[in-house]
Amino acid sequence: MRIGNFSGYLGDRFTAIDEAMAGDPVDVLMGDYLAEVTLAALAVTYDPARGGGWVDYFRKQLRPHLATIAERGIRIVTNAGGFNPEGLAAALREDLAEAGVDLTVAHVEGDNVLDRLGEFHTDGHAMEHLDTGAPLKDWGVDPIAANSYLGGFGIAEALRAGADIVVTGRVTDASLTAGPAAWWHGWTPDDWGPLAGAITAGHIIECGAHATGGNFSGFTQVPGMVKCGFPIAEIAADGSSVITKHARDGGMVTVDTVTAQLVYEIQGPRYLNPDATVHLDTVRLSQVGKDRVAIAPVTGSPPPPTAKVAVFAQIGWQISQMLFCTSPNVAEKVALLRDQLRAQLEGHVDQLDVTPLGTAAEDPHSQWEATVPIRVMATARAPEALKPFPAAVGSLYLQGFPGFHHDGGAQPVREPWPRIDYWPALLPAELVPNTAVLADGTRLEAPVSSRWATPEELEQGRSPEPPAASTAATAGGRRIPLGELTYARAGDKGGNSNVGIWAPDPEHWEWLRSTLSTSAIRELLPEAKDCDVVRHEFPYLRAVHVVLKGLLGTGGSSNLRVDQIGKSVGEYLRSKHVTVPEELL
Template sequence: MASRPVRIANVSGYLGDRYTAVDEAMAGDPVDVLMGDYLAEITLAALAAAAGRGGPGYVAYALDQLTPHLPEIARRGIRVVTNAGGFDPAGMARELRGRIAAAGLPLRVAHVAGDGVFDRLADFHTDGHGLEHLDTGAPLKDWGFAPIAANAYLGGFGIAAALAAGADVVVTGRVTDASLTAGPAAWWHGWGPDEFDALAGAVTAGHVIECGAHATGGNFSGFRSVPGMLRPGFPIAEVAADGSSVITKHARDGGTVTVDTVTAQLLYEIQGPRYLNPDVTVHLDTVRLSQEGPDRVAIGRVTGSPPPPTAKVAVFAPIGYEISTMLFCTAPDVEGKVELLRTQLRAALEGHVDSLEVTPLGVAAVDPPTQWAATVPIRVIATAREREPLLRFAPAVGSLYLQGFPGFHHDGHAPRASQPWPRIEYWPALLESALLDHHAVLDDGSRVEVPRATRTATPEETVQPVHPEPDLPAPTGPRAELGEYTWARAGDKGGNANVGVWCRDPAHWEWLRATLTTGRAAALLPEAGGRIVRHEFPHLRAVHLVLVGLLGSGGSANLRVDQIGKSVGEYLRARHVEGPTA
């Protein structure tokens, strides 16, 4: 369709990202497509809860971000693709059409349908599709909770079909994050669903830019070296006809694009070298990065193979309520004070709550120079199946001011939690892709079918490769923080956390392999309970660890303070290890 690369600019990495992103992109360098990613497992859970309370099923503020720019989007011929449609892409498309008509613009809006499978759950069960939990293998019928939402992860060809049919704006629900880039790239270059290498490259580029400023220095271990960190800009992917790409950003904006910032995002929220998407299986161990120029990182051609025959399905159900507060205690004897608090609260709430966790965060300084250096925060959280028992929580905490540990206090300028809020749990499952009714709907109501690959992967082709433990002697260099020699990025994949660690100096690759064997990683990360799956990415100088079950049933319901594992990589970098020799 076009010989030059398509320039796709990200304008959102999650629900709650910087509101001015569309303004910045429209004022920045020329692009062909604006791509906004608003969904994640935890944000889908929040949208499901909000929709259950009568709110819209889509991300309403995304409409307000776009509306002021609609005339200029029409003038420049820019396409817009967003998954802000959430649980109701048709509703968001309808509202957007109304705003476009009010402005007298010629823009056409389509939406992608077929991801919502909630109404079909009973039929799936009757037909023998168990929707077994990806981690436990239990069938959905045995969950014990009543689902309120179920959405399959779709690929990018519904987006491509809508664009090819003349849509200027495409609103989707739950497509994979990378599909928001792969779909426009497939439309632009006229790819078919069997062009696996090209699609693998586009999915890789999409994975890099899907999280906004993650690719330009945000959440990066080396943040001190990133210019303009006050407001790091949003990334752009230039995807070529063969699927290779260049990752860059708007020249006027802060942040930077380097091999390290791109590596950080490549290793984020993956399960291993096989990156399974609805359109293609991406072999991430074939990715090569090179610094092409300032703020320009080239991703060479990536190997792809047929997609899996199944699609991931995210099911959500309310499982009860929770309430939490933050208290503080001051040294000395923090351990004794925390234990007294735990004992008193258990006595007051026993028989009324299902779980109670009292978690001190950090340790007090020795011979503290200030009161705050002597102070340790304590997070207290309780859960129950019903709301009413948790109404006892705030009075129980408040009753301890005169009978608890010495120095008991909370932040007097913060409101105290008194009302519980719902807990939504996530159930990940697989469903045969052939059962999904993936299609696009144009502004005139006509339906556009989505092409499928002629072959899907065998089970053997989707299994993550097993990398043998390196047969290397244990490092013997002087002890230092792991972070002195490495960068890291951590994320969540359902109930698992993942951590990618790569060496800053290529000369330290063998040292890193020897330092992060499975056994040594388990010793450095005792919270993982030894349930670690290890992979290597030699071309990225990276060791990748999957911490199985660290996040319980997933980010929306587990009770960890670091709810979705974002700080695990920095924790690992803070651990002391034997460094490399000279």
Template structure:
């Protein structure tokens, strides 16, 4: 392991659609060794798969990345900064070629490499023939029982393909579906000379990568304490400083808005996890060992982090079209909102019930009593229909518009919003498992040289990666107290993993931890969130973070790209919980 100074990795994208000017901002900010951009969320992959299938000649990569990067290639070359991104999508080789064209036009000598091996859609028949069932991660059902034809299947690769490309002299590395954290692990492994058996160091890099992968998520964006964040109107992007032992410091560009605190880092640590064992292709991270400390303004240190061998299986994101959908937003005004929504539902079922496969009518919010304005009395109603065939949904626009003169009083829509006329594809998600040993993970250099990514000497057993079971706390029966909103004492952040939603709740004040831990039992959670009463819940505790974490199995159906919830990927679950009232002892401080 090297004795080099910590590598500084600056994020410039957390998803497809993030701030376009981020690369420019990062280059104008504090020095970094590597610029890292993440574009490929599960929902993004679903949409990109559809676009690629319809227009393969347009390429399956994130074209906007080329426009982001092109004006800054000269500065990147001058400063010797490396660039790593998964914007290659379904065609990293095509994106690498396009980037080489931009480099040549600029008269530069930057070397561009790509990582391949994640795209498995062409190997599915081979896997079936060899007896690999690609079992669903949540249901254990074999892929052959899905009943639809996949259009995309991509393995979540680790960081060593990126590391090998950088070791071979690449300046820019583009990938397809690697794990989000791999975009940080790869550069750190290259910089410090790690091997695939350096599990503690790799686990530390995975942890740092998990925190900075979502951009401003770590600097105050989407943070339940947003009112305390300076410059929240335009929060800056994070930087991870990763040392040779895997310990790290999370910070940000000093000139930019936002902040980095123990709470903003905790928010990202509990985001989109399945429990204390955070499984990654390069290491299994024991998140319960993570400790955070503020070591300066906008500087949070992470150490120690315990790692162990990675799982023997790789996760594969499989997508398939399952039909079409169409939706619109209507509005009703009090009084009698409940009756008006019921009438709308009944009328639409009469018109469409025998035509479409699913029809969902959801009222959002409630009207204020004695409303001061018309808008305080107005409730939005989201109407969505799905069908296996596009033609089944052709009647939807006319059915909705036919109710203006025969529906509930005050029936209207936003006259300034374009009405939905054409259905759009509905894509379902299948999180599969595949033995990692069958993957072909490699870097491809600009001269055609192919370098295989190294693998660890051993992988974990099932027992080593199993999530720990934490006993339910023995909460004392309530003996009185005061009622407060949970959000007055606790922060929260929620995320999605396929059909599961997760939410972590934590307290900043150590004096509140025992109360939070004993209050947020599984039964109490079901009371706070009635939608979860019939779901399987998994509960975990993170004492170092003063956090209680829940996984809500199946809240999101089979995935964000296909379920009909208005909060499609569960991002507001945490804020909903914070809005609920709970009982606290009279003597609880704060």
């Protein structure tokens, strides 16, 4: 079967469905909209009494193509239902009736457990934070959203019952592919091997152009990079797959672009999903044609006995403003700005963060080469406490450092906005239903695996530390940026940043693994000095993978870093200089 992606996040290219419909044939089109930060944003605005809570962006994308979708028999699967998949399903039925198109819409529910948190607490489920171990009751704020990550068999049940369009809430990103594959090939929940293969393919195409050259370290080599096309996964009955793309569109599919997505937002060699545990350290990739990368059958084992739950709560308010200073004396100017703002805001705000971005050029050729941006952010529990912030910033134009200014083409920020925090937790999987609801109200419970994984089967572990590079190799080497010989991709999982860095050239693998020891990573990334650094090796991918625990605070929606979800950590690592033996150059 052929599954094409048309969205990797809320805000992805609006014309994606137009492009997919004009591209190569597919059996299923799937769209992913629900990143953790997207759920956090939706949680602020969703009010069950007023409806909404879904991604209307998807509805607008789909509306012009309803007749053609019916004519071609394409199935549509998406998590654009957000907090209200039932509501989006009803809205789509209205669109179909208005267009006179006969398609059946079903939705999948069970992920929303907000109203059951009290019940879980009473029954002894503490929902401890995955990183800190603290019980949810000690958070000190009231959750506004709690959604469990569902597997793909609710989607499969809806498709088996004849649904043409399936709308879900919070399923895992890979479930949007694994569910249709299970339906198409008739897999059961105990087919862990084929399911693991489909989950792997789903993980690769879930982020759209991430697999075709987008956000790729080797972007200068990507043809048609101005508008990368969307990927397609061809999934066989044994779970093996080929990743490709629409031939008419830009971008490319190579072992390296697929590797980039494979190491994205993982926690180690065990990729835990509600339908199977994927052994990522068994994955092998091979280029089998232009824009065609094969993934051999992947080792799979039973799924974990627990379901991950994403809980969100508003923990306060925040406000920020971008300012600029010009050399010389940048450090002294930033220090003065910090002191002046503290003097005015102390006692009002809870946190004040002043972060200069970059350094000014020596002997600059233009004013902008001499200019350093400064991001200023403040947080507080109540919005009233941040009211003095705009006035405090505005008062420094004549009494601050010389050359103080903001972007003259942008309006200064005046109002704070909600600050949402994230709490990842676990629940016994049997407590979370995965239910397909058909257009006539029929409810179909998804089947489950006959066995759960043991703790030993789920252990991520750490790879042994590599032997230290020899003194002779170090002495005879040359200092160059790590990125001259490597590619990287970074992602986020709650408060943890993950980075996969790999060697495209097989001759460089032993050097890379010996160079990137845990201690070396700490030296290269001083920002991670207080983090628990968990290191893994993926020899078949020639990749070193690290998890930097706590680098992102408690999550992308609440930390004060400018790079909130760690998107640039991999490129930052590639910019660091390391010693390379001359024979490798």
